[in-house]
């Protein structure tokens with residue numbers, strides 16, 4: 111490809127506070143129109159905003175998790191624009207003194223995507239256009255947001271996806287947002303320009319507004335790349351503009367051009383005092399940060415020896431990780447814990463939401479007890495998996511499901527007898543195995559499993575069978 | 581001297597409609613308004629950052645509002661002084 115993609119993201123993340131940024135109204139999602147509103151968040155004359163402390167604290171938390179420097183003296187500014195989703199005709203945001211600056215997000219390749227700044231601001235209301243009327247619901251108006259502005263360090267749709275996914279995970283880990291793109295609690299504006307490979311010169315950029323799905327982001331970036339490449343190939347110039355992505359056609363279209371670019375006439379918000387944050391508070395928030403996703407993933411793989419596939423399945427869900435780590439602390443092996451969690455436990459948790467919520471009728475302690483039985487060779491993995499599925503469905507403890515006979519396993523003499531039987535009854539599988547078809551031997555495992563209701567130690571059976579065959 | 585072009589741009593941002601004659605007239609008035617603002621500025625010394633600091637206009641993080649829900653108003657009350665329908669504020673359609 112002749113051109114290199116150069117992309118930066120502005121990501122809006124709704125903060126999981128109980129109340130709005132400047133008033134005590136709830137931030138709960140939904141609700142009948144204008145029932146989560148008061149004079150402040152509907153911009154009634156004379157109403158005064160009072161800044162929510164947790165918004166600043168969550169902003170600092172997000173900043174520290176993204177390796178930012180925190181501006182301990184910070185203030186808010188008015189961003190003026192006239193549109194009915196903003197009742198005051200301005201948005202209270204931050205302009206020249208954002209809460210956080212100069213951070214980065216690390217991708218798995220080790221590449222860092224720079225974070226220019228993070229600022230706090232208020233969300234706008236929701237508009238519904240029907241016939242000749244626009245209906246306005248201000249329930250979402252005044253819900254706190256952070257806007258995370260990246261450097262133009264993203265060079266492919268794949269990197270964009272990873273960047274957004276990493277942000278999403280980090281925000282969830284540190285508990286500042288649920289980042290649900292489909293509910294709009296995370297949305298991205300995507301800046302894109304092209305430059306000839308090896309050139310330092312940045313091209314003219316376009317901005318695609320308000321993307322709320324990872325696959326749409328990728329598709330929009332691909333479309334916009336080809337669109338701009340075509341213009342440049344024809345020797346023409348890309349026009350700076352703001353665009354939208356049409357989900358149905360998969361194309362971007364121009365919303366406004368540079369001529370009618372907004373002039374926001376920012377000025378300091380006179381109704382809110384400059385906030386002074388003690389260094390000790392920043393330190394306390396920093397100390398309270400949990401292990402972050404990428405560090406956790408790497409630790410699971412390198413220190414705990416979890417296979418990469420399982421580690422990736424688990425690390426996406428903070429609560430799953432907590433359950434796993436608690437079980438390990440109880441002395442259960444990481445290998446069997448992770449196999450059972452990504453096996454039987456995840457089968458019982460069908461949706462993303464289920465895994466995120468992780469409400470299972472099983473304590474990590476009881477789970478660890480079950481895993482230790484495998485670790486100690488008392489039961490095999492298959493039986494453990496079956497028992498676990500039943501425990502997840504019906505509740506109860508390990509002891510309710512496993513009898514003394516189960517725990518006794520299959521005695522060695524009996525196992526040898528069954529192995530000999532398996533070999534005698536499966537001549538074709540044995541012949542295939544001898545001819546080099548390694549997989550043929552699984553027919554014999556199946557025979558043993560059936561004969562012992564899954565109680566036999568297949569590893570041991572494997573040794574005996576191979577001895578018999580050779 | 582403020583140009584009529586600048587006046588037009590500001591009028592557009594402020595959603596005001598001026599014809600050319602009014603624009604001409606207003607640019608003179610605007611000069612006076614800006615001059616007056618300048619007078620205030622000069623008596624305060626410096627630009628906006630100084631204005632911000634007058635009287636120690638600062639607040640410690642710990643003195644900000646606690647994140648505790650307070651009752652909201654009803655949709656009827658909120659929309660009692662405006663055009664509304666089914667609890668929603670209504671305006672003439674803003675998109676095509």
Ligand SMILES: [Zn+2]
Nearest residue numbers: 133135148151
């Ligand atoms: Zn309110």
